[in-house]
Each structure stands twice: as structure tokens, then as C-alpha cells.
Amino acid sequence: MGTALLYGLGTAIPLVIGAAIGLRTTLPKPLLASLMAFGAGTMIAAVSNELFEPAFLQAGAFIAGVALFLGAAVYVVANRLLERRAGGTSAVGWALMLGTVLDGVPENTALGVSLSSGGGVVLLVAIAAGNVPEAIGGSALLHRQRNVATGRAFALWVLTGVVLVVVTVAGHVLSDHLGPTPISAVQAFAGGATIAVLADSLMPEAYREGGWWVGIATAAGFLVAFLLG
Template sequence: MMASLWFGLIASSALVIGALIGVRFELPKRLLAILLSFAAGSLITALAFELFEDAYQQGGIVRAAVGLLAGAIVFTALSAFLDRLAQPGRTSKSKPADEVQGSPKLDTDAAASDRAATSASTRGAAGMALLAAVTLDGVPENVALGISLEEGSGGLALLAAIFVSNFPEALVGASSMRSQGRKAGSIMLLWSVCAVLLVAAVVLGAGPLSSAEPATISLPLAFAAGAVIASLADTLMPEAYEHGGPAVALSTAAGFVLSFTLSLV
């Protein structure tokens, strides 16, 4: 149990660190894109070797596939809702594909030193939407982390992936809230509460869920994998490429290699 608590604290500390930097500093746009793409590469390893593979081994391909599709559908639907919340007037149907920008909730302009924040950020909607998205995506991921620890499968790759994905999202979200004029203490409190919730999810995965039947464990693992895939396609990769260009391919590869190396430990 102590191991799960420590892993949860390490994974969720990225939220607090990212939020702290977000309320105090502004970073270059390209650096933010590199951080996002590095996180995407790490998550690819985690979902393939820590989440979906375990889900398949625990419950078979049908249960794993159903759980994955459910996670992807739920995340995509809620992500679309959060995008509308972050920028109510935004519609992509009337725009050509090459003019559609990244997800409004992940407004990296708010955290960049070389761009002005969007209207969604100055209203604070983007920051709150991103906080909700991190919680939605993070709960199944952290439950899966707890389960992997209790099973003795290590979980280092998943831990690294969660950490490096939490950091830029919290940084951007806190910056968006700062652009609205929220006080630093209020911003830090919101992200700290989110961090505590995700620590509890790790403990839950290592505790009550660890003794469940393998077929039961398969579902949250696959659901988390589906949520990760959806977040990669919906938010992280498009946003990273939009602001970082082709160079983000290298940082994505670096994230994958690091996470895969950790999965071998």
C-alpha cells in the first residue's frame, strides 16, 4: 500500500509542479509543444505495454476491445463538450480542415511567452475545461497504475507517462486560469485537489480493485487505454504538431524510447 501511495504522489506531483510554474512563468511556445509531444510518446508505450496488453491478458480480446472502445467514446464525447465549454462560439464544420486549430481547452497560448492568450483563456473556461479533462483521463490511468503495482508488473513506464503528460497539461491549465485573473492560491488549490483525487485513484487500484477477478480488472485497464488513445488523437498530438511543427516527431520518439526503457526495468 505504501508503494502505491508513493507512486501516486510522484505521478500527481507533476500537476502541482506544472500549475506552480504556470502561475509564475511564461514559456516559449515551441518548448510547450515539445513537452506535449514527449508526453504523447510516453503514453504510447504505456497504453500498449502497461494498459491494453494487461487488459487482454486479464480478460481476453473481446473484453479488452469493448473496454478500450468505451474509454475512447467516453473521453471523446466529454472532450467535445469541454471544447464547447472552453470556446462556445467555435465550430469546425464551417472551416476547411487546414484552418481548424487544436483543442480550445488546451490553450498553450496562455502559457507561452510569445503569444497572447485566447478569449477562452481570458474567460478562464479553457483552464477549467482542461482541469476536468485531466481528471477524467487521470482517474482510470491512476487506477490502472495501482493495479499494475499490486500485480508486481512494475508500472514504471505508466508512472513516467502519467507524470510527463500531467506536467504540461497542468502548466497550460494554470496559465489559462491566471490569464483570467484568478489568484495564484485559488489556482494551486484546484490543481492540488485534482492531484489528491488521482493519488486516491492509485490507492484504490492497489487496494480493493487488486483483489477483484481478472475479468473485472481487465475493464478499467482497457478503459484507461481507450481514454489515452482518444486524448492522444484529440488533444496532445494535434496541439503539439500545430505549435511545434515536424520537429515534434523527434521528441515523441524520445518519449516513447524512455518510457519503453522504463517498462523493461
């Protein structure tokens, strides 16, 4: 459990740091886009190496494939409902924060589960790299567009980080009571949700803000995560 706690903190601390940066300063859009693209690249490697591949090898194509599509579908539907309730650009900050929870729950659950098989390093790096730009953008919009006080906005992001730590530990504890096939299903489900996050949110936003350069940053993130794996 101690290892799961440390890994959970490894995803939450970058989130809190990103929130602090977003509340205190405004980063250039190309830099923020590059961070988002780098995080997307690490996620691509993590989904392949630490989520879907082990699930495919253990549970087979059918179970892993169904769980993958189910994870993508759940995220897409939930994200669509969130967008409808957001009420336009004035609620983008809230949407980004809630979106971090929405995609962080399956990712951190999979991180906790992966620790039981000796994995998790690549996934940890990928989640941490993706959390920083999400928190920077979300906290800045929450503070400036919704006029949420700095202290309250920071507290909300700290709470989000706590949720991710709890989910990681819970995923690790849960893995002790699950067989190999259910664990594989959880990993593939998280992989599908992560792919949907990349396609629907992270990569389009990075390209919109950063232009052609984000392709290089994405490749750099993939290479770093692949080498770590």
C-alpha cells in the same frame, strides 16, 4: 497501500510543479509543445505495454477490445460535453484542468490496479510526463485569461493532484477485491481513454504549437518509456 500512495504522489507532484511553473513564468511554445509530445510518446508505450497488452493476454480480444472502445467513447463524449460547456477560449484554463481530471481518473485507476501485478513504472513515467505540460498550460490560462488569483489557481491544481492520489490508492485497493478479468477490463478501458486523449487533445495541440519538431520528441518519449518497460 504505501506503494500505491507513493505512485500516486509520483503523478501528482509533477502536476503541482507544472502548475507552479505556469503561474510564475511563461515557457516558450516550442518547449511546451516538446514536453507535450514527449509525454504523448511515453503514453503510447504505456498503453501498449502496461494497459492493453496484459488485458489482451488475460481476458482475450473481445473483452479487452470492448473495454478499449468503451474507454475511448466515454472520454470523447465527456470531452465533447466539456467543450460545449467551456464557452470558448475564455474558459480554456478551466477546460484543461477538468480535462486533466477526466483523463487522469482512468489512468491513475489503471496505475493503482497495475501495481497488484508488479507493473506500473512505465505508466507512472507516462502520466507524470503528460501532467507537467497540461498543468503549465492550464494554470497559465486560468490565471491570465480568467483572472483567477495565483493562490486560488494553485490550490485548485493541488486539489486536482490530491484527487489523482486518491484514485491511485483506490484503484490499488479495488484490485484486491476484483478477479483477473475485471482488472483487465479496467486496464483496457484506461488504455482506450488514453488513446482518445492523445488523438483528440495532446498530440494535435503539441503539433499546433511546436510544428515538425514534436515528431522527434514523441519518438524520444516512446523510446524512454519502452526502455523502462
